[in-house]
Amino acid sequence: MLRGVLCRTEPRVLSMRCLSSAGAGSGSGGPASAERAAPGVTPLRPRPNALTDEIIRVDHAGELGADRIYAGQMAILGNGPLGKTIGHMWEQEKEHRKQFEQLIQQHRVRPTIMTPLWNVAGFVLGAGTALMGEKAAMACTVAVETVIVEHYNDQLRQIMEAPNPDKELLETITKFRDEEQEHHDTGIDHGAEQAPFYQAMTEVIKFGCKTAIAISKKI
Ligand SMILES: [Fe+2]
Ligand SMILES: [Fe+2]
Numbered sequence: 001m002l003r004g005v006l007c008r009t010e011p012r013v014l015s016m017r018c019l020s021s022a023g024a025g026s027g028s029g030g031p032a033s034a035e036r037a038a039p040g041v042t043p044l045r046p047r048p049n050a051l052t053d054e055i056i057r058v059d060h061a062g063e064l065g066a067d068r069i070y071a072g073q074m075a076i077l078g079n080g081p082l083g084k085t086i087g088h089m090w091e092q093e094k095e096h097r098k099q100f101e102q103l104i105q106q107h108r109v110r111p112t113i114m115t116p117l118w119n120v121a122g123f124v125l126g127a128g129t130a131l132m133g134e135k136a137a138m139a140c141t142v143a144v145e146t147v148i149v150e151h152y153n154d155q156l157r158q159i160m161e162a163p164n165p166d167k168e169l170l171e172t173i174t175k176f177r178d179e180e181q182e183h184h185d186t187g188i189d190h191g192a193e194q195a196p197f198y199q200a201m202t203e204v205i206k207f208g209c210k211t212a213i214a215i216s217k218k219i
Contacts, residue, residue, distance in 0.1 A: 061216035072126025138192035143205035145184035152177035
């Protein structure tokens with residue numbers, strides 16, 4: 001059931017239906033351990049396996065970068081016609097970042113040593129493309145979210161194929177993947193593809209994101 005046809009036919013079809021067949025097993029603790037924590041104290045979980053460790057580190061870095069990209073866009077375009085739209089996406093990214101901050105603490109995962117660089121690079125990317133105009137900002141969003149959706153789908157497949165899938169992590173990543181897909185679609189709806197040098201710009205940004213992901217997995 002875990003590897004049901006629905007879950008494998010098409011990457012973007014990975015959904016909660018897949019999760020429902022993934023079983024209640026958690027490779028790294030689970031809600032039960034959280035329930036025993038004292039009020040106001042972040043509950044610790046058992047040390048994660050290598051896959052979970054890598055996933056939490058790289059996703060924490062990615063959501064930090066996304067938060068900073070939207071912060072950069074808001075700094076330039078926050079008072080314009082797209083301010084509300086970008087602000088909504090930023091709020092979701094802040095929530096993604098918050099949840100991975102929590103996971104990194106609970107599982108005692110070492111953050112990537114590149115954190116300070118991604119912090120600055122994210123803001124510069126968001127603000128820099130926003131300075132080129134609203135459509136360029138949306139092109140940046142499309143490029144980043146394309147890579148992130150693919151990245152999250154890869155992780156969902158890896159988790160589901162693991163011997164003891166972490167259902168909590170599956171649910172978290174599935175929800176975030178769906179929201180990143182919405183961000184991508186918002187970018188398209190707001191004229192990303194009409195941005196000057198759309199193809200070249202998005203290819204460069206995608207390459208940068210993939211490189212950042214590869215680095216953050218390991219160091
Ligand atoms: Fe996100
Ligand atoms: Fe996003």
